[in-house]
Amino acid sequence: MSVLYEQSGVILRPGTTTDRYGNKKPDWSPMAVERIPVDQINVQPSGGSSEDTDDKQITVTGWLLISAPGTMPDLRETDRIEVDGLILEVTGKVGRWPVPAGVRHIEAQLKEVA
Secondary structure: OOHHHOEEEEEEEOEEEEOOOOOEEEEOOOOOOEEEEEEEEEEEEEEEEEEEOOOOOEEEEEEEEEEOOOOOOOOOOOOEEEEOOEEEEEOOOOEEEEEOOEEEEEEEEEEEEO
């Protein structure tokens, strides 16, 4: 394995709950969240940061997750991932890069809101 993919983390997958109108929505309460270990990933800053200072100081930082060649973590656009003490949200669809023998790796845009 390349030294580029030595990070590991935990995929955080929300449970579901129903609101008073009967709509299903994500449940991020600690007891409802499924924790799925993942390794052989690389998470690095991507896309810079932006600040919103209108109501309070908020910094949004973009990140990029790439899995090692030959791996396909079950990461979904509704998930979050915890890596190196950061909790990052998946933004948009997870890119799955196919090759004739199957999926070669995944890529996902993430964001950290602090």
